[in-house]
Amino acid sequence: MSDTEPAAAQAPPPAAPPPPTRAARRTSRLAVLALAAVLLAAGLALLSWLDTRRSIATTQEELARRLREIESDARDARLAARQAQEATREAQVRLGQLDARLAEWQSQQLALESLYQELSRNRDEWQLAEIEQVLAIASQQLQLAGNVRAALLALQLAEARLARADRPQFVPVRRALARDIERLRATPAVDLPAMSVRLDSLVAAVDSLPLAFDERIERTPVKEAPAGTQGGALARLGAEIWNELKQLVVIRRVGGAEPPLLAPSQAYFLRENLRLRLLNARLSLLARDEAGYREDLRASQAWIQRYFDARSRQCVDALAQIKQLSATSITFEIPSISDSLEAVRGFKSRRERTPG
Numbered sequence: 001m002s003d004t005e006p007a008a009a010q011a012p013p014p015a016a017p018p019p020p021t022r023a024a025r026r027t028s029r030l031a032v033l034a035l036a037a038v039l040l041a042a043g044l045a046l047l048s049w050l051d052t053r054r055s056i057a058t059t060q061e062e063l064a065r066r067l068r069e070i071e072s073d074a075r076d077a078r079l080a081a082r083q084a085q086e087a088t089r090e091a092q093v094r095l096g097q098l099d100a101r102l103a104e105w106q107s108q109q110l111a112l113e114s115l116y117q118e119l120s121r122n123r124d125e126w127q128l129a130e131i132e133q134v135l136a137i138a139s140q141q142l143q144l145a146g147n148v149r150a151a152l153l154a155l156q157l158a159e160a161r162l163a164r165a166d167r168p169q170f171v172p173v174r175r176a177l178a179r180d181i182e183r184l185r186a187t188p189a190v191d192l193p194a195m196s197v198r199l200d201s202l203v204a205a206v207d208s209l210p211l212a213f214d215e216r217i218e219r220t221p222v223k224e225a226p227a228g229t230q231g232g233a234l235a236r237l238g239a240e241i242w243n244e245l246k247q248l249v250v251i252r253r254v255g256g257a258e259p260p261l262l263a264p265s266q267a268y269f270l271r272e273n274l275r276l277r278l279l280n281a282r283l284s285l286l287a288r289d290e291a292g293y294r295e296d297l298r299a300s301q302a303w304i305q306r307y308f309d310a311r312s313r314q315c316v317d318a319l320a321q322i323k324q325l326s327a328t329s330i331t332f333e334i335p336s337i338s339d340s341l342e343a344v345r346g347f348k349s350r351r352e353r354t355p356g
Contacts (some may be wrong), residue, residue, distance in 0.1 A: 123349070127165065131158045131173075132344045139337050147193060151337060152184045158340070169347070176343035183335045192285060195328065198321055199282040200301075205318060206275045210309045211267055274303050281325075290330050297326045 108347045137224050138154035141147040159177045162170045281296035 034297055051143055124191070127161065128344055128348050131161065132341070132348070134158055135337060135341050135344060139341060142334060142337065148184055148187050149191070152181065155181045155337060155340065156185065173340070173343045176339045180335070180337045180340045184337075187335055192330070195285055195325060195330075196282055198325060199278055199285065202318055202321060203275050203282075204277045205314065206278070208269050209271075209304065209314050209318060210312050211270075212307060212309050270303070274300055277303070285330060288330055288334075293330060294326060297322050301326075 049167075134154050137159060138151040142151040155177055159174060159181065162174050162177070277296045277300045281293050281300065284293035284296060301319060304310065304315055304319055304322075310316070310319070
């Protein structure tokens with residue numbers, strides 16, 4: 001080591017470093033610029049991170065607010081959906097009821113249509129049946145009671161109904177009705193029902209007719225003595241006695257036969273016989289027996305003139321009615337409406353034989 005130490009001591013001092021070149025200076029400048037760029041980029045990155053974080057926080061708050069609003073809207077939507085479901089169920093129930101009513105109405109409409117079709121098919125038969133019944137009743141009234149007016153009204157009614165129908169197939173029936181109407185119009189107008197009513201009123205008035213021997217003798221009034229005169233009471237007594245004595249014997253001058261005196265029982269039978277006579281006249285009127293009708297009225301008139309007070313108002317009215325009834329002739333030929341009945345029945349039988 002001793003050998004080396006002097007060698008080291010004898011070594012020359014190091015030389016000074018060479019001055020830097022232009023390339024080295026450029027490199028150092030680039031490094032500084034790079035460092036500054038890195039630091040600037042780091043600052044920008046930091047600022048961007050901070051801004052991004054602030055934006056994220058704002059976005060999160062907005063998102064939270066929006067979520068709360070969405071939840072509120074969702075609750076409202078669920079409530080509205082629930083109400084809509086309930087309304088839908090109610091609507092379905094009502095719709096079901098309406099469907100049931102519609103089905104019921106359709107069934108009723110079908111039934112009415114079928115009934116209308118059936119009625120329209122059988123309208124002619126129904127109308128002819130009604131007309132036939134009306135004509136049958138009119139024929140009975142005409143033959144039994146001689147009620148020409150009722151039969152004429154029935155024929156006019158039947159002809160009017162056929163005229164409203166205006167069917168060509170009803171022309172023969174309408175012709176028969178027209179012939180019978182003209183025949184009834186040409187019949188003498190005798191109102192048998194009115195005459196029968198008048199006879200009934202006479203029958204009811206029999207009990208009110210006064211008898212001839214029921215006349216009361218008019219009594220002369222007793223003259224009263226003036227008050228205040230002497231013997232007034234004795235004068236009145238004498239006048240009353242004299243009045244009674246005068247009524248014991250009545251003298252009359254009679255120009256005709258006296259009305260017969262009847263006992264109360266005979267008077268009762270007289271009224272009953274008169275009532276029976278009037279009832280027999282009514283039956284003869286309905287039977288169109290003119291001989292019996294006139295004989296009963298003649299006997300009734302004679303009995304009233306003989307046994308009843310002919311000067312009373314009741315007897316005068318009864319005799320006048322009997323005279324009017326006797327002056328009416330009840331013998332006339334009752335026409336028949338068999339042509340109309342035969343026409344209706346023949347038309348019905350032809351329709352029944354014709355198919356469809």
